Amino acid sequence: MKFNFVKQTLAGLALSLTVAGFAVPSYAAQASGTYVTAKDDTFWKISQKLRIPLDDLLQANTNIHPLNVYEGLTMVLPTAGVPVAQKQAADKVAATEAQPAAAQAVKQNxxxxxxxxxxxxxxxxxxxxxxxxxxxxxxxxxxxxxxxxxxxxxxxxxxxxxxxxxxxxxxxxxxxxxxxxxxxxxxxxxxxxxxxxxxxxxxxxxxxxxxxxxxxxxxxxxxxxx
Structure with a gap:
């Protein structure tokens, strides 16, 4: 319950910053890998720095308390690195391209x-x-x-x-x-x-x-x- 409350609070902060004029990118995620936290880092700052949605970053690091981020922590970065719409289009193209291969496999039998x-x-x-x-x-x-x-x-x-x-x-x-x-x-x-x-x-x-x-x-x- 505490985690959900903090999560909602941080999400609300993200929304308020957007309203205030700050751009909150609609990216699916950053390239896969890890990130070592620096001094004064927070989930919100990292999400803005790496252009990763706050919610994705939180879900990828449930072992780290949102209010206990300190220097030297290793965070897991979500996968992808393209806008959501672009990723969905790419997935659709990949599925379409896979169909001829499946048809070929059937044809071979x-x-x-x-x-x-x-x-x-x-x-x-x-x-x-x-x-x-x-x-x-x-x-x-x-x-x-x-x-x-x-x-x-x-x-x-x-x-x-x-x-x-x-x-x-x-x-x-x-x-x-x-x-x-x-x-x-x-x-x-x-x-x-x-x-x-x-x-x-x-x-x-x-x-x-x-x-x-x-x-x-x-x-x-x-x-x-x-």
Whole structure:
């Protein structure tokens, strides 16, 4: 309570000096650092000497009693050093300039598909890919051409090692060449296979079995989508 009273008294003195014709600068603060008090210094004199608002100086030095300022004290100076309006304008410019950087960071974690769609991804996996068709001999005569969940095989079905890529994960696969697939494939990991281990995937290729046979073994890049 005593501190607040002294603070208000000093603030009132600042106002009275302004009215009397003394300029009280509307500066946000002086450059950061410290100040060693001289003989006869007061918070008010220091605020005028360094062009720092009295209130800012008081708040930065709550450990020093306003009525007990003597020579040799080290005061902490508030940061900044520009008028309040100028500082606010600078902060606004800085925030605006930061936006493209943030947008760039988002862009770096996205990939554009062959159709022009932009997709966000969490990581990239370098993998080896093979292909399979809906031929009975490739899928078993009992179960037929369905994935692990019993859904019919279709464009976008991919068999994976669930320990490497969890089932249900959305993927974007590039780097291969195939007559039966688009240049980039948006897919879902919904199938498994006995020979599919670690970073190997098996891509379903619609159409004749020959399309899958022609695919062979290729290196691909897999984007794990968010």
């Amino acid at each position: 996205s990939v554009k598909t062959a159709s022009g769609e932009t997709l966000s991804y969490s990581k990239i996996i370098q993998a080896v890919a093979t292909a399979y068709s809906d031929a009975p001999e490739e899928n078993g005569y009992i179960w037929g051409p369905v994935d692990y969940f019993g859904n019919p095989l279709k464009l976008g079905t991919v068999a994976v090692d669930p320990k490497m890529i969890p089932l249900g994960t959305k993927l974007y696969i590039t780097g291969y060449t195939s007559d039966g697939l688009p240049s980039g494939l948006v897919a879902t990991a919904t199938d498994i296979g006995g020979a599919i281990r670690e970073n190997r995937v098996d891509i379903f290729v619609p159409g004749p079995k020959a399309n899958a046979m022609k695919f062979g073994i290729q290196n691909v890049q897999i984007y794990v989508l968010k």
